[in-house]
Amino acid sequence: MKWFKRIALLLLVFIGIVFYVNHKKLTMISGYAAKYMVSSVLIANHVPDSVKAIDLDAPLIKLADVNYNHSKKEATANVYGLQNRKAIFRTGLGGALVPDDFKSSKTYIRPNRNQHFDSIAYPYGHLPPKDSTFKEIDYDQLSMAMAQVFSDPEIQKTRTALVLYKGHLIAERYADGFNANTPILGWSMTKSLLATCFGILEHQGKIEVNWPAPITEWKDDTRKNITLNHLLRMQSGLAWEEDYTKISDVTQMLFLDNDMTIAQKNKEAIAKPGEIWNYSSGTTNLLSGILRQQFRNYQDYLDFPYAEFLDKIGAHSFLIETDLAGNFVGSSYGWASTRDWARVGQLYLDNGVWNGEELFDKNWITYITRPTANSNGTYGGQFWLNSKGDYPDVPKDLYSMNGYQGQHVYIIPSKNLVIVRTGLAERPDYDANAFLSMVAAAVVE
Structure with missing residues (x-):
C-alpha cells in the first residue's frame, strides 16, 4: 500500500x-x-x-x-x-x-463602409469580366498552368487560382466548396495591406517614411533612432522570434495578447536600426498601432483602410480583423475573395491608379520593391521579392504578397500579370516555381 x-x-x-x-x-x-x-x-x-x-x-x-x-x-x-x-x-x-471574465454585452464601433458598385467589368468594376482574348496569350499553355497548380490536391492543396493580364481576367479556377465570392484568410498578405495604408498617407502628405517612429517608450534609449522605414523593412534591430512551431513571440502575440501592438514595442534592441533584417509580425502590428495614432479618433482609424483604399477599388469583401483593443491585426487577419485580393495586385500593377484616381504615388512601388539590406534580395517593404531568383524560372521583377499556408498575390510588371493562388500548403509541397513559370510562359509577346 x-x-x-x-x-x-x-x-x-x-x-x-x-x-x-x-x-x-x-x-x-x-x-x-x-x-x-x-x-x-x-x-x-x-x-x-x-x-x-x-x-x-x-x-x-x-x-x-x-x-x-x-x-x-x-x-x-x-x-x-x-x-x-x-x-x-x-x-x-x-x-x-x-478572456474568461469577458462581458459579451459590450457594444463595438465598427467601420463605415461605402460599398458602391461600379457598372464596368471586373476587375475595375462589378459587372462580369469581359470575354477577352489576346493574340499574345498561349491559352493552351495557360490551361496547363492552371491544371498544374491544382494537380496533386492532397499535396499542393490549392483552393483557388486566378490570373489577370492587362486588367482582364484570363483564367480562374476553384476547388470544391470555393467560388469567386468565398473570402480567403490571407494571413501575412495582410502585412502588404497595412503597408499600403502608409503609402496612401505618404501620398496625402500626412507622413514620411523616414520619420522617427512615434513611440514614447523609446525616446530615452537607442530605439529612438528607429524610423518608420526601419519598421516597414523589418530592420528595427529589435528582438523578435517568428516561429509558429513552438511558444514564441509571434504565437504568444496572436493567441495570448489582447493588444497586439505592444509585444514588439516592449522588445529590447539587439542591433542598431538597419544593421539586421528580422521578419516580425510584431513589427507590422506595431505599425498598426502607429497608424492608429495618425487619426483624431478611433472611428477615423477604422474607416481609413476601407474609405481610402479597399472600398475605393471595389474590394468590398475585405475584412481586416481587430484585436480586443481595437487594433487592426495587420500582421495576419485580412480576409477577402480571390477576386478582391487580385484587385489589390492590379492596383499595384497600375502604379497606384484606380479608374483615374491616384491612391498612392508610383514611387511607393519603387520603395516597396527595393531590396532591403541583409534580406538576401527577398524582401522590400512588407512585400516579398524575386530579385535574386528565389523563383528561378520566373521574371526577377516579380514581387508578391505572401501568407502562411501558401496564400499569394504575385505581380509581374514585365508580363502585365497579376496571379493569385490560395491553399493549405506552402513550398515545396506547392510548386510555386512551376506554376508561375508556366503562367509567365503563356505570355508570348
Whole structure:
C-alpha cells in the first residue's frame, strides 16, 4: 500500500510537471482552433465540420476539440479538456479570443463602409469580366498552368487560382466548396495591406517614411533612432522570434495578447536600426498601432483602410480583423475573395491608379520593391521579392504578397500579370516555381 501511494504521488508530480511545461502551448493550440473556427464560419461561411476536418487537421492543432455555437456566434476549444479558450465574433471587426471574465454585452464601433458598385467589368468594376482574348496569350499553355497548380490536391492543396493580364481576367479556377465570392484568410498578405495604408498617407502628405517612429517608450534609449522605414523593412534591430512551431513571440502575440501592438514595442534592441533584417509580425502590428495614432479618433482609424483604399477599388469583401483593443491585426487577419485580393495586385500593377484616381504615388512601388539590406534580395517593404531568383524560372521583377499556408498575390510588371493562388500548403509541397513559370510562359509577346 505504501509503495502504491508513492507511485501515485510520483505520477501526480509527473502530470503536474508536464502540465506546467505545456499549459501555455495547450492554451495557444486551443486559442488557434477557436479563433480560426469562428472567423471561418462567420466570415467565409464555411461549415464547422468541414473546418474541423480540413483546415484544423494540422500538426498539434488537430489535438484541439473545437465546437461552434450557432446561437451565440462563438467557438470554444480545449485540448484533452484542458486550457479551454473562447472566440467571439464582432460584426465588421471579425473574430477575437476573449478572456474568461469577458462581458459579451459590450457594444463595438465598427467601420463605415461605402460599398458602391461600379457598372464596368471586373476587375475595375462589378459587372462580369469581359470575354477577352489576346493574340499574345498561349491559352493552351495557360490551361496547363492552371491544371498544374491544382494537380496533386492532397499535396499542393490549392483552393483557388486566378490570373489577370492587362486588367482582364484570363483564367480562374476553384476547388470544391470555393467560388469567386468565398473570402480567403490571407494571413501575412495582410502585412502588404497595412503597408499600403502608409503609402496612401505618404501620398496625402500626412507622413514620411523616414520619420522617427512615434513611440514614447523609446525616446530615452537607442530605439529612438528607429524610423518608420526601419519598421516597414523589418530592420528595427529589435528582438523578435517568428516561429509558429513552438511558444514564441509571434504565437504568444496572436493567441495570448489582447493588444497586439505592444509585444514588439516592449522588445529590447539587439542591433542598431538597419544593421539586421528580422521578419516580425510584431513589427507590422506595431505599425498598426502607429497608424492608429495618425487619426483624431478611433472611428477615423477604422474607416481609413476601407474609405481610402479597399472600398475605393471595389474590394468590398475585405475584412481586416481587430484585436480586443481595437487594433487592426495587420500582421495576419485580412480576409477577402480571390477576386478582391487580385484587385489589390492590379492596383499595384497600375502604379497606384484606380479608374483615374491616384491612391498612392508610383514611387511607393519603387520603395516597396527595393531590396532591403541583409534580406538576401527577398524582401522590400512588407512585400516579398524575386530579385535574386528565389523563383528561378520566373521574371526577377516579380514581387508578391505572401501568407502562411501558401496564400499569394504575385505581380509581374514585365508580363502585365497579376496571379493569385490560395491553399493549405506552402513550398515545396506547392510548386510555386512551376506554376508561375508556366503562367509567365503563356505570355508570348
